[in-house]
Amino acid sequence: MVADTLVYHPTVTKLVTFLDSTPKREKSFRLLAYLSRFLAYYLQRKGYPIEWVNMWSGLKGHFTFIRKGMRFFKPINHLQTAAKTYDNKLLDPVLQSTTVIRNLGYAGYLTLDSVTWFKMLGIIDKTKFPTISKWASRFWLLGLIAGIVNSLHIIRSLTTKTTVDEKVDQAAIDKKLYSAKRKLIWDLLDSFIALNSLDILHFTEGDVGLAGIITSIMGLKDLWVATP
Structure with a gap:
């Protein structure tokens, strides 16, 4: 049927x-x-x-x-990821620091966003914390900037590795490069949104x-x- x-x-x-x-x-x-x-x-x-x-x-x-x-409980995920990354001493220092900052930025953004949600629900007086959404966008932008630096570092490292080492698996490198470039574009577009919400850009x-x-x-x- x-x-x-x-x-x-x-x-x-x-x-x-x-x-x-x-x-x-x-x-x-x-x-x-x-x-x-x-x-x-x-x-x-x-x-x-x-x-x-x-x-x-x-x-x-x-x-x-x-x-x-x-998204109410999502800050916990980002805090846990930041803590685990900080404890991983084997990571590249740049990747480690940018991953920690990115996740802390997202955690701050989502926590403040939850306060905005409480205001929308009427649990918190709508007149309180008038700049909370701006601060949320600042934390989001901080996380995005860390993500952009992270992607640029990966792209630079992979490009250098391809140039120096002739025995690399080119297909695997290309796949990682594509992923890093895609994430870079993603974070740049989200940064465009955040910059507009902060009135830094006016599109x-x-x-x-x-x-x-x-x-x-x-x-x-x-x-x-x-x-x-």
């Missing part, structure tokens, strides 16, 4: 497994939030009815609110939304590939 074919199809089974995970659902809502942000701006620029613009703006707020709740909501869509798809692709 057609229904059985759909129910037991490997892709459907993988999708069920994929969505049965909070981190993967959170990343899906991230994509929806940035897509809504982009569409609200696009429809406004094209002169569509204000009701349509308001609908997508409202959806962006709802998706963002849901995401914040899903449009559409530009920020598009950058968020791209990095969300990149993250979802990695999670999809890792799903059994």
